[in-house]
Structure formats: C-alpha cells, structure tokens
Amino acid sequence: RSKSEGPGRATIFDTSMHDRVRERIELEGALRTALVEGQLSVVYQPIVRLETGRPIGAEALVRWNHPQRGPIPPMTFIPVAEDAGLIGTLGTWVRNEALSQLATWRADGTVGDDFYLSINVSPRQLSNAELPLIVAGELLQHGVPAAAVALEMTESVMADGGSVTARVLYELRELGLKLLVDDFGTGFSALGYLRRFPVTGVKIDRSFVSGLGESGEDEEIVRAVVAMSRALGLSIVAEGVETRVQRDALAAVGVTQGQGWLWGPGVAAGDFATHWGARRYAPAPPG
Numbered sequence: 079r080s081k082s083e084g085p086g087r088a089t090i091f092d093t094s095m096h097d098r099v100r101e102r103i104e105l106e107g108a109l110r111t112a113l114v115e116g117q118l119s120v121v122y123q124p125i126v127r128l129e130t131g132r133p134i135g136a137e138a139l140v141r142w143n144h145p146q147r148g149p150i151p152p153m154t155f156i157p158v159a160e161d162a163g164l165i166g167t168l169g170t171w172v173r174n175e176a177l178s179q180l181a182t183w184r185a186d187g188t189v190g191d192d193f194y195l196s197i198n199v200s201p202r203q204l205s206n207a208e209l210p211l212i213v214a215g216e217l218l219q220h221g222v223p224a225a226a227v228a229l230e231m232t233e234s235v236m237a238d239g240g241s242v243t244a245r246v247l248y249e250l251r252e253l254g255l256k257l258l259v260d261d262f263g264t265g266f267s268a269l270g271y272l273r274r275f276p277v278t279g280v281k282i283d284r285s286f287v288s289g290l291g292e293s294g295e296d297e298e299i300v301r302a303v304v305a306m307s308r309a310l311g312l313s314i315v316a317e318g319v320e321t322r323v324q325r326d327a328l329a330a331v332g333v334t335q336g337q338g339w340l341w342g343p344g345v346a347a348g349d350f351a352t353h354w355g356a357r358r359y360a361p362a363p364p365g
C-alpha cells in the first residue's frame with residue numbers, strides 16, 4: 079500500500095470499488111463451485127387462468143442455496159453468471175432440469191398436454207448461434223414437444239440484439255417454442271420489435287399490476303397492452319398479481335392469465351405436483 083493513501087474521498091471510492099470487485103470475484107468462484115456441486119435448484123411458480131385459478135403453465139425460476147451464505151437471489155448471481163461466461167452452463171442446467179421435470183409431469187398426469195413450462199433466457203444465451211440446435215436436441219432427448227415450452231426474454235434482447243440474436247429467435251420459433259417478452263413495458267418504448275421478431279406473447283411487468291385498483295393510469299396502460307396484444311395475436315400474462323383487487327381489475331380489462339403471490343410463489347417440483355397438479359382438480363372418487 080502506498081504511504082500517500084489517506085482517508086480522502088478517492089481512497090474511500092477505491093476501497094468500495096475494491097470491495098465490490100472482490101465480492102464479484104468471490105461470487106463467481108462460489109457460483110462455479112455451486113454448478114459443480116449441485117447447489118442450484120429450480121422452483122416452479124404457477125401461471126393460472128384468472129377466472130378459475132387453475133394452472134395452465136409454470137415459470138421455472140433458478141435458486142441458489144449457498145452452504146454458508148444461505149439463499150442468494152437470482153438478481154444477484156445471474157448478472158455475475160453473464161459477466162463470467164457461466165450463463166451458458168447455468169442456462170443449460172436449468173433447461174435440462176426443467177425439461178426433465180416437465181417430461182415426468184406429462185408422463186404421470188400431473189399436467190395435461192396443454193400445460194406449458196416457461197424458462198428464462200438472458201441476452202447472452204440468445205446471442206449463441208448454436209442455441210436452437212442445442213434446444214432441439216434437448217427437446218428430443220426429454221421427449222417434450224416444443225409447444226409445451228416457452229422462453230422468456232426481456233425487451234432489451236430485441237432492442238440491443240444483433241442479427242445472430244434475430245436468427246436465433248426465428249429458429250427457436252420455427253421449432254415451435256413460445257417466445258414471451260418478460261417484464262413487458264419496462265425496457266424499451268418503441269414497439270416495432272413486436273412485429274420484427276417472432277414473439278408470441280407478453281408478460282405485463284408487475285410495476286403496472288401493483289397499482290391496479292388505485293391508479294387509473296396503470297389501468298389505462300394495461301387496457302392498451304390488451305388491445306395491442308389482441309390486434310397482434312399475442313398472449314398476455316400479468317406478473318406479480320398479489321391481491322384480488324388486482325386480479326379483478328385485470329379480468330375486467332380482458333387479461334386472462336396471471337402469475338403472482340395471490341396464487342403462490344415458486345415451489346419445489348414435489349410441492350408443485352401436490353398443490354398444482356391435475357389430481358387436485360380431479361373429481362372426488364365415489365364413496
């Protein structure tokens with residue numbers, strides 16, 4: 079350390095920078111270990127039909143339970159995975175976990191043929207020209223039809239993505255996967271990409287859902303999204319639905335699918351089958 083290092087502003091800044099860099103490097107190392115040692119898991123959050131509350135799909139969400147630090151949120155480690163070049167490995171792991179689970183559920187009747195599993199993909203993954211071929215192989219390997227799988231991506235993918243990303247999206251769509259715009263409305267105001275890219279649906283960000291019932295403006299925004307989605311033939315899911323007031327306001331403007339704590343958070347596969355499996359809705363056996 080240099081002798082001139084004093085308690086000045088620059089030093090404080092340098093120290094906190096230094097801490098953040100070290101934290102990043104530590105997290106990166108820990109994430110490599112996590113991938114190898116199986117510390118990651120996937121939870122499944124139901125996506126329901128608003129009128130019935132019955133599941134029509136689920137979103138796969140990755141979880142990391144660090145042996146010493148406890149749960150680390152995806153918002154913390156996904157960006158690290160992207161910067162460290164680990165998102166491909168992580169994404170492949172999540173997809174195979176989720177697809178194998180979906181295959182099991184389809185085979186044992188936990189979910190029906192029309193149930194879809196939605197998987198998040200980050201921009202880096204979609205800039206890999208090999209992704210469609212890889213995904214096609216995984217679908218075959220697990221025996222899952224492409225139509226039962228949705229990929230969720232943020233608007234920035236379409237705003238910033240180059241020609242490779244565009245081609246990847248067209249090839250994925252060609253395979254038959256659903257392509258959903260996640261956090262719709264938060265990223266990118268020009269809507270032209272909805273026509274330029276083979277998107278099949280949007281997920282209205284929870285920031286527009288939270289004010290429903292209180293904010294007339296949010297209601298107008300959701301109404302406009304519904305009108306636009308209908309005109310373009312896109313599906314709509316409302317994210318982050320926490321209250322019945324929000325659910326009713328969504329239904330009133332024509333939204334039919336929702337996801338959020340009103341119905342339940344993401345849960346481990348076994349709990350999903352128990353709480354959201356088709357058996358729960360089967361008519362009671364006689365006697």
Ligand code: C2E
Nearest residue numbers: 139140152153156172198199200318319320337338339340
């Ligand atoms: P997202 O894809 O928009 O996922 C929805 C997030 O909202 C999830 O947070 C979910 O637990 C949370 N959520 C669900 N219902 C409610 C609600 O009613 N109220 C509130 N306040 N929150 C709700 P989570 O699991 O922490 O994931 C955060 C983000 O991390 C995801 O946002 C997604 O962008 C990313 N992510 C998660 N899993 C993966 C993955 O496997 N791969 C990639 N690339 N990204 C992932």
Ligand code: MG
Nearest residue numbers: 137198230260
């Ligand atoms: Mg998502």
Ligand code: MG
Nearest residue numbers: 260261281317
């Ligand atoms: Mg989302």
Ligand code: MG
Nearest residue numbers: 260261284317
């Ligand atoms: Mg989100």
